[in-house]
Amino acid sequence: NxxxxxxxxxxxxxxxxxxxxQCTQDMNHNYMxxxxxxxxxxxxxxxxxxxxxxxxKGEVPNGYNVSRSTTxxxxxxxxxxxxxxxxxxxxxxxIQGATAGELFFGEGSRLTVL
Amino acid sequence: xxxxxxxxxxxxxxxxxxxxxxxxxxxxxxxxFPWYKQELGKGPQLIIDIRSNVGEKKxxxxxxxLNKTAKHFSLHITETQPExxxxxxxAASTPRNQGGKLIFGQGTExxxxx
Numbered sequence: 001n002x003x004x005x006x007x008x009x010x011x012x013x014x015x016x017x018x019x020x021x022q023c024t025q026d027m028n029h030n031y032m033x034x035x036x037x038x039x040x041x042x043x044x045x046x047x048x049x050x051x052x053x054x055x056x057k058g059e060v061p062n063g064y065n066v067s068r069s070t071t072x073x074x075x076x077x078x079x080x081x082x083x084x085x086x087x088x089x090x091x092x093x094x095i096q097g098a099t100a101g102e103l104f105f106g107e108g109s110r111l112t113v114l
Numbered sequence: 115x116x117x118x119x120x121x122x123x124x125x126x127x128x129x130x131x132x133x134x135x136x137x138x139x140x141x142x143x144x145x146x147f148p149w150y151k152q153e154l155g156k157g158p159q160l161i162i163d164i165r166s167n168v169g170e171k172k173x174x175x176x177x178x179x180l181n182k183t184a185k186h187f188s189l190h191i192t193e194t195q196p197e198x199x200x201x202x203x204x205a206a207s208t209p210r211n212q213g214g215k216l217i218f219g220q221g222t223e224x225x226x227x228x
Contacts, residue, residue: 004157040123040220040221041220042118042120042203042218042219042220042221043158043203043218044218045215045216048215058215059215059217090157090158092157099146099148099163100146100148100207100210100214100215100216101146101148101150101160101163101205101207101216102160103158103160103216105156105157105158105159106157107155107156107157108155108156108157
């Protein structure tokens, strides 16, 4: 009964370092999303994928990259981390045909860039 | 593009009172409006949604109303309980053939005092 699993839950990076946030889901959902959540700003869409091999930019893609080689996994890559990328990151998924809002979210990954 | 404004940012009520959270949207093409509850340390969870062809929807103590003319929608929680304390997010989505992405409001932190 795992749902959407994100790792790591917490991470501190130095400016200029790179890292990958992992996201995996076991519900066979076609659609997967990465959001960032900043205080008082709601959730902003970074990237999304409608299936393996297909990815597209959201509202705030700069500084990030994604890949979708399998249905289950949707990692988010941060290259050259900057303080502006300090945030809580949420991965979400939904099944094709469900309404746009029927998202299953992971528990989040809190990233601090110093 | 779509812009969603949510008010208030914080709301404190006594147990048993009602709570109302309001959102406005800018894109008249938006046709789907979900609400999410986010408990501390968790990802958001869909609690209720409404489509633009409906003016009101209820689910036990929770109701959502939509005014398409004024482009605003509201979440109503009656007989509040301490377990209703959380951050609530509204969102709006345009039809799939016009992008179909969710745009979130800034969030409301609801505190229900026993």
